Structures are given as structure tokens and as C-alpha cells.
Amino acid sequence: MTTLSLSTSSAATLRADAVVIGLAKGDDGPSVVAGGEAVETAFGGALDSVLTALGATGAESEITRVPAAAGAGSFKAPVVVAVGLGAAPEDGFGTDQLRKAGGNAARAVAGLKKAAVAIALGDAASVGAFAQGVLLGAYTFDAYRENSLEGRKSAVKEVVLVGAKARDKAVKAAFEEALVVAESVNKARDLVNTPPNDLNPKVFAGIAVDLGKNFGFKVEVMDEKALAKGAYGGILGVGQGSATPPRLVRLGYTHPKAKRTIALIGKGITYDSGGISLKPAGANETMKMDMAGAAAVLGAVTAIARIGLQVNVTGWLALAENMPSGTATRPGDVLRMYGGRTVEVLNTDAEGRLVLADAITRACEESPEKIIDVATLTGAMMVALGNKTYGIIANDDDFRSAVHDAAERTGEPSWPMPTPAELRRSMDSTIADIKNIGERMGGGLSAGVFLREFVAEGVAWAHLDIAGPAYNEGEVSGYTAKGGTGVAVRTLVQVAADVADGTI
Incomplete structure (x- = not known):
């Protein structure tokens, strides 16, 4: 684990194994950003020229290494690593x-x-943004790999941010909060990356x-006994085909003020x-990640508690394993959900909305002012927004805008989506209160309409x-690792902070 x-x-x-400097992209070539003056001095003011000769441009994500022995005199570190930040906006580099x-x-100093x-x-x-990026970028999931594997570099052991206002209270607070949030994101990543044979509802x-x-x-x-006694038909219905019974977990954080x-x-x-309704070939291999919403909630509540935000939070983890067997829910079955409403199940692969419906109904009994559910719910949302942006559906336009704003401030791309009234009619059932699927087009939206x-x-x-x-499943970039990303943890923590200070 990297310490910062x-x-x-x-x-x-x-004394360090490497010194990292920032490099900005400009019309006249790259330039070392503020903070790297001592490094430039050690190179006799010729560092820009050296980097240009090596092909550096300062483009975002570009990495250029320069041996200090090439002209750095008594410089203590053996190598300088220039990290491209891209073009510098007039008002300075943005937090993301x-x-x-x-x-x-x-990642550039991995193995050191x-x-x-x-x-x-x-x-x-x-300071907080950069520190958060370091810990997120240093993330590795090594629980199932041998240390002797060739070609692998372990995460850098220690990173020191020099020249920072270490004694400034605001800087120190932002730094410490960034570490907490990053650690919580990485915990969510660990959960998403853990194989399903080692992470079932009971273990979670x-x-x-x-x-x-x-x-x-x-x-x-x-x-499962408590769920049966409480008549949580959605969670039980989804989990009844598995040898591992489901769970509903309530997290409770309260602040005295x-x-x-x-x-x-x-x-x-x-x-x-x-x-x-078995998934087709090629669609099963990554389905260990279908608990990423619960991982995000657990990570967020953990961070909120550690930071000590002045807000009361309940977290609900609707945990189940959706498996085919002789006891599994069949297409055509009707489930009686928690609270009494009935759902005709026409597609057992539209299971996430069933466990969430039970949890939403239960959460509402405690009269929260606001509710956010998080789910890897539909492939249709991926068709609409791609692999890097999540959709936001809401029953309140102001709240949807506030959540979107919080997501943008934390660097998590998102987009507000509508809830068309006509999609509700496509979920009308002849024998139950509602069907669990509607018309095919707009499937990501109809899932939200169902939850509403x-x-x-x-x-x-x-x-x-x-x-x-x-x-x-794509390339590593910025602070985004391969596998589980921990997405939504930062958004949820920011929303909770906004609720605490009255912004939302």
C-alpha cells in the first residue's frame, strides 16, 4: 500500500528514488510548471530543452524520464519524471x-x-485532488497473484508532496479527507474485483x-430467515436460485449535531x-461486478463516518446471487414485494430492480429527506452513455441537478436522464401491480421508472x-484502474457533504 x-x-x-515534476503543453513547447524550479536550477536552467530533445510535449498523461546524472549536479534523486498535465487554463489547472x-x-514511479x-x-x-489521484492511481489488486510473476511492478511504497503548505490547516484537512475518500474508493474496487466464489452475500x-x-x-x-419473516419478496425471489442465501444489510451513521x-x-x-433468463455467451465473465453499487454505498458510508460529516446516513446493501436452478424464480412468476406490491417477473435478468425495490421501500420507512440508489442496472444505459459516464434519473429535477453537479465536482462523469411517463404504461401487468420490464427501447429509463x-x-x-x-475493461488512464473503478463513492460522499452544509 502506498503511503502519502x-x-x-x-x-x-x-533523498528519493525519483522526483516528479509537472509539464505543461504550450504553443512554444513544454514548460515545467510551478513547483519544479529547484529541479530546473539543478539542471542549469536547461531542463525544458532536455525534455524537448527527448520528445516531450507536455500532453496530458505523457511520461518522460530524465537521468539526473545528465546534468543535475548534486541533485539527490537519480531520475526526474516529467508528467504531462496538458494545456494550462488561464485560471489554473482544474482539480480533475x-x-x-x-x-x-x-504509475510512473511504480516499483520504487x-x-x-x-x-x-x-x-x-x-492538494486534495492530486493526493487523491496518487492513491487511486497507485491501486493494485494483488490478492490472487504470486509476487514472483515477471513483468509486474508493485505500487510505489512512499510518495512525498514537497513544497506543500503542510502546516496550513485547510490544506492538511483537505489532504487527510482526500486520503480517506481514496482509501474508500479502493476498498470498493477490492470488493468489485474479488471473485464471486470468495464474495457471496454472507461474506459481503x-x-x-x-x-x-x-x-x-x-x-x-x-x-434469509429475517427476510422471509419481513416478507422481502424481491430480495428472496432473486436469491432463491442460489445455494448462498441473500442478505439485506443496514448501515447507520449518525452525527450528534x-x-x-x-x-x-x-x-x-x-x-x-x-x-x-440466462445471459448469452460472453456476457457472464465480468458479472462479479454486479455488486458495484453496494460496494460504492459501503465505501461511501465508511468515508462519511471517518470524515465525520454532520449528517445522518443510512446505507442499504441489497445482496443476492442470481443463479439458475430448480428453485430459481421463473419468467411468469409473481413476487410480493416488501410492502405488499406485486411484480410479474418476465425477465429474471432484470433482477437488480427487484432487490432495490425492497430496499427502497424499507429505507423510506425511516423518513429520509433524500434517497440515492446506485446500481449496475442496465446495458441500455451503456448503449446511451458509453462506458465512462453514468446516468442519473430522479423524481425531482432540482435534486437530479444537484447530484449531477456533485458528480462533476468530484470528477465522475454523469448525465441527467428523463423519466418519460409513457414508459410506465409498458409495464402494466394483467395479473400483478407491475411487470419488471417494459418496452425494449429506453430500457435504462424504464428501469428508473420502475424504481420510482x-x-x-x-x-x-x-x-x-x-x-x-x-x-x-479498457486501458488504464489517469487514476482509473483496470477492473473495478469504485465509481460513485466520491459522488455519494460529496452529496452527503452538500446535504450536511445545506447546499442540497
Whole structure:
């Protein structure tokens, strides 16, 4: 695990295996950004020329290495690593530019024991963003790999941000909060990356219990007997085909001065085969990630508790394994959901909305002001928005806009989506209150329309469909790792902070 610290030392005198500087892209070539002056001095003012000769342009994500022995005199580090930040806006580098630079820097120094970063980060927000990027970019999931595998580099052991205002209270607070959030994102990534044979509903619930004990929030677990007694037909119906029974986990964080409450609900299908409506070949291999919504909620509640936000939060993890068997729910079955409403199940692969409906109904009984559910819910949302942007559906336009704004501020791409009234008619059932699927076109929207049916009147609700960005099968970039991304953790923490300070 990478450790990160602030230091007032100079990059030229600090003993490290590498010094990282920032490089901006300009019309006249690359230029070292503020903070790297001591490094430039050590190179006799010729560092820009050296980097240009090596082909550096300062483009975002570009990495250029320069041996210090090439002209750095008494410079302590043996190598300088220049990380491209892209063009510098007139008002300075944005927080997500810095977050990506931090991630690129962490990967550029992988395998080293210690690296120093000589980039002037300025205000507290910039320090927090860069620090967060470093820890997110340094993330590796090594639980199932031998250390002897060739070609692998372990994460850098230590990174020091030099020249930072380490004694400034605002900077220190932003730095520490960034570390907490990044650690929580990485925990969510660990959960998403864990194989389904080692992460079933019971194990997931146990992890939540341990985190609650460690970080000061309450955890209550409803097993299959409690779910049957409470008539949670959606969660039980989805999980009844599996040898591992489902769970509903309630997380509870309270602050003694809090006056407002928000509920966070996560879809936690620890493996989704599609059930009797079996997924086609090629669509099963990554279905361990279908619990990414629950992982995000658990990560967010953990971070909120560690930071100590002045808001009351309930988290709900709707955990089940969706498997085909002789006991599985069949297409055509009718489930009686928690609260009494009936659902005709026409596609058992539209299971996420069933477990979420039970959890939403239960969460509303505690009268939260606002609810957000998070789910890898539909392939249709991926068709609409691609693999890097999640959709936001809501029953309140202002709340949807506020969640979108929070997501944008944390660097998580999202897009507001509508809830067309006509899609509800396509879910009318001749024998039950509602069908679990509607017309094929607009499937991501109809899933949201279905969930809205279970939200209590007067409660502002938003649904985040993270099916696209929850799992990265593409290239590593910025601070985004391969596999589980931990998406939505940062958004949920920011929304909770906004609720706490009255912004939302």
C-alpha cells in the first residue's frame, strides 16, 4: 500500500528514488510548471530543452524520464519524471486535471520505494485532488497473484508532496479527507474485483460488519430467515436460485449535531448469471461486478463516518446471487414485494430492480429527506452513455441537478436522464401491480421508472445507473484502474457533504 505525506522540504535536497515534476503543453513547447524550479536550477536552467530533445510535449498523461546524472549536479534523486498535465487554463489547472496527473505520477514511479513530487498545488482543493489521484492511481489488486510473476511492478511504497503548505490547516484537512475518500474508493474496487466464489452475500455482509466496528457506524444484517419473516419478496425471489442465501444489510451513521438524513441504497448482486433468463455467451465473465453499487454505498458510508460529516446516513446493501436452478424464480412468476406490491417477473435478468425495490421501500420507512440508489442496472444505459459516464434519473429535477453537479465536482462523469411517463404504461401487468420490464427501447429509463414506483411520496430520490463506468475493461488512464473503478463513492460522499452544509 502506498503511503502519502506532505513536506516543506526542497525536491533538490530530499533523498528519493525519483522526483516528479509537472509539464505543461504550450504553443512554444513544454514548460515545467510551478513547483519544479529547484529541479530546473539543478539542471542549469536547461531542463525544458532536455525534455524537448527527448520528445516531450507536455500532453496530458505523457511520461518522460530524465537521468539526473545528465546534468543535475548534486541533485539527490537519480531520475526526474516529467508528467504531462496538458494545456494550462488561464485560471489554473482544474482539480480533475490534477487528479489525473496524480494517478499518472503514481504509475510512473511504480516499483520504487520513495518518490518526491515537486508540483506547486496551491490551494487545499488542488492538494486534495492530486493526493487523491496518487492513491487511486497507485491501486493494485494483488490478492490472487504470486509476487514472483515477471513483468509486474508493485505500487510505489512512499510518495512525498514537497513544497506543500503542510502546516496550513485547510490544506492538511483537505489532504487527510482526500486520503480517506481514496482509501474508500479502493476498498470498493477490492470488493468489485474479488471473485464471486470468495464474495457471496454472507461474506459481503461480514465485511460490512467489520468496517462498521472499525470506523464507528452500526451494521444490522437480515439473513434469509429475517427476510422471509419481513416478507422481502424481491430480495428472496432473486436469491432463491442460489445455494448462498441473500442478505439485506443496514448501515447507520449518525452525527450528534446532524439535523438532516440521507439514505444510500446499493444493488449487490455478487454474481449475476441472469437466472433462468440466462445471459448469452460472453456476457457472464465480468458479472462479479454486479455488486458495484453496494460496494460504492459501503465505501461511501465508511468515508462519511471517518470524515465525520454532520449528517445522518443510512446505507442499504441489497445482496443476492442470481443463479439458475430448480428453485430459481421463473419468467411468469409473481413476487410480493416488501410492502405488499406485486411484480410479474418476465425477465429474471432484470433482477437488480427487484432487490432495490425492497430496499427502497424499507429505507423510506425511516423518513429520509433524500434517497440515492446506485446500481449496475442496465446495458441500455451503456448503449446511451458509453462506458465512462453514468446516468442519473430522479423524481425531482432540482435534486437530479444537484447530484449531477456533485458528480462533476468530484470528477465522475454523469448525465441527467428523463423519466418519460409513457414508459410506465409498458409495464402494466394483467395479473400483478407491475411487470419488471417494459418496452425494449429506453430500457435504462424504464428501469428508473420502475424504481420510482417504490419511492414514498415526498422523498426526493435519484437513481445512478453505473453499469458503464463501474468496471474498466479498457486501458488504464489517469487514476482509473483496470477492473473495478469504485465509481460513485466520491459522488455519494460529496452529496452527503452538500446535504450536511445545506447546499442540497
